[in-house]
Amino acid sequence: LYPLDRYLWLLGIIISLWLFFLYHHGVYRSRRLERFRHIISRYLMASFWSIFSLFGLAYLFKITFLSRSFLFFFLLLSLSLFIVKEGLVILALRRMRQKGYNIRYLLIVGTGKRAQAFAASILKKRVLGLPIVGFIDEDADLLGKEIMGIKVLGQLKDIPRLLRDM
Numbered sequence: 001l002y003p004l005d006r007y008l009w010l011l012g013i014i015i016s017l018w019l020f021f022l023y024h025h026g027v028y029r030s031r032r033l034e035r036f037r038h039i040i041s042r043y044l045m046a047s048f049w050s051i052f053s054l055f056g057l058a059y060l061f062k063i064t065f066l067s068r069s070f071l072f073f074f075l076l077l078s079l080s081l082f083i084v085k086e087g088l089v090i091l092a093l094r095r096m097r098q099k100g101y102n103i104r105y106l107l108i109v110g111t112g113k114r115a116q117a118f119a120a121s122i123l124k125k126r127v128l129g130l131p132i133v134g135f136i137d138e139d140a141d142l143l144g145k146e147i148m149g150i151k152v153l154g155q156l157k158d159i160p161r162l163l164r165d166m
Contacts, residue, residue, distance in 0.1 A: 002070075006065050007065075007066075007070070010063075010066070013054070013057065014050070014054065014074075017050045017054060018046070018050050018078075021045075021046040021047075021053075022043075022046045024046070024049075025042045025043075025045050025046040025049075026042055027039075027043065027046060032128055032129070032130075033128065036086070036087075036090065039086055040082075040083060040086070043079065043082045043083070043086070044079070047075055047078060047082075051071055051074070051075050054066070054071060055071065094127050096129075097127065097128075097129035102129055103129045103130075103131060104129060104130055105130075105131055105132075105133045105166065106122065106130050106131065106132045106133060107132075107133050107134060107135075107136060107153070107159070107162065107163075108132060108134070108135050108136065108150075109135075109136045109137075109156070109159075110135070110136070110137060111135050111137040111139070111142060111147050111152060115135065116147065116148060119132055119147075119148055119150060120148065123148070132150050133162075133166065134150055134151045134152065134153035134162075135147060135150055135151070135152045135153065136152070136153060136154055136155065136156060136158065136159060136162075137152055137155065138155050138156060140155065143155070
């Protein structure tokens with residue numbers, strides 16, 4: 001490895017490559033519903049393409065001091081930091097949601113099998129911060145009744161009023 005000052009001018013190129021590939025692989029969109037391993041796989045793909053591109057640029061512009069050991073070390077360090085950062089962010093968001101912050105409330109339209117299956121899947125994952133406020137259904141006989149412990153709040157025509165009152 002060469003002294004660090006030989007690599008500093010590459011920082012702009014490296015950061016640009018990282019930003020492009022992280023964006024391209026969806027790292028900057030909401031990942032509330034994604035599993036941790038899927039998030040990590042996005043980082044792995046972005047990292048691979050960033051390093052691969054950097055190798056290509058080094059070859060094209062004959063940058064001889066950019067060694068494979070430096071790139072390998074850079075890849076390991078950056079991936080480690082990304083994984084630690086993501087883990088800390090997920091833990092922080094879970095704590096915030098337990099305290100009532102970063103919550104998105106759900107109003108489920110329908111009371112049929114699919115609506116109940118959807119509600120059951122959301123109820124299993126409370127750490128997502130998606131509490132179910134109620135169901136909406138066109139059947140007026142269901143109004144006020146509970147399905148899976150969740151109240152039927154109204155019909156489709158009631159949605160604007162319900163959203164205003166929440």
